[in-house]
Amino acid sequence: MRTDTSQSAILFALHRCGAMSRAELHRETGIRPTTVGVVVDQLTEAGLVRACTGEAEVGVGRVGRGRPAMPVEIDPVGKHLIGLALKPGWIEVGRTNLRGGVLGRAERIAIGDGDVMTLAAKAVVDVMSRQTVAVGISAPGFIDLERMTLLMSSVTSGRREISFGAIVEGVDEAAARLGLVDSGGASGGGGSGGSSVSGGGVAICLDTEVHAVGERWRLTHHVEPSEDVLLVSLADGAIGASMMIEGKPNAGCVLSANELGHCRWGVATPPCYCGHTGCIERLFSSDCLPDFETKLSEAGLPDAGAREAVGQLAMVLANFANFVRPARLVLAGPVMRYVDFADELVRQVRGQLLSVIGERLRIERWAEDCVGTAESAAWLPLAMLMGQRVPAHCAGTELSSGSLNGLVST
């Protein structure tokens, strides 16, 4: 299922502001009142929106407004999205509702000697039902969206390309079997056939795991779309970044996270999967800092090795921040819950910024452990429904290759 521009704008407004009446939706989106009425009916029929019952949802951007008359809201119980995260050695599959809320427990499956894409296809198909709207897939490394291929990635130890074709075929076949593909190109929510929510089948959104986290951060924080945000996820031996320009991940020449983790120092480290040594994500890892978590969590950061790792990381972050001049630098990941480490990291980054940038740059902390989770992957199709990105594949829909950069021109 996909949404057109007006449908996306209504869903995005309901996500940002919570429940709203049709009159409020008109004021918020600028869409003509009669069109708002038609679109709300379409979204309701498709099971994406419902009339409010009981306590109305309060959205992230809603401030100081009273309870609206006759409100509608995003339906949290009918439809669902599937998230699939590919990781080195395992995959995770789970479902969320259309507000990003987790449904049930995500399932982790070890790959072992099996074929990762075959196992992933089966895992996704096993959780598909007539309530499935779309599938989000995240993976570390580089992705060729036109060929739907995972290029250099830690999932394959960087050694060979593998196609997402098995997942695409599995989802298309399951969508057809479940009656989610309408020959007229429309996918009716209740199977009644009259829905105008466009695009038959089950859309698939594909991106790198850090961009999925960036999408999730952006849609759960009240950020002006015009802001440039550099989100950096920090974990033991894994540093990724998502550079969002005016709210959209920067396209570049190949789909990837912004490869901040492979910024190199001229020092010897164990070899990185990228084939080099000295990468900051090797320096900032238990490879070079034994008892990594313990040393970062200690009050006052007494360990000399930990302080050295913080200094190296801070210099890399400051260099990137000076280079791209973002409005916000978001430092994300579970290590950010170690207050003394986080304080020292922010202090050192600030100390190395150009002063005119430092005066304007907001540095935020987000201590969520959400890189490479099924939950974060499901935010990709959620963003698609709200018009923030295009799918990589949707059965029965011709997608122009020019739009396959994860961006939309809204």
Ligand SMILES: [Zn+2]
């Ligand atoms: Zn590397």
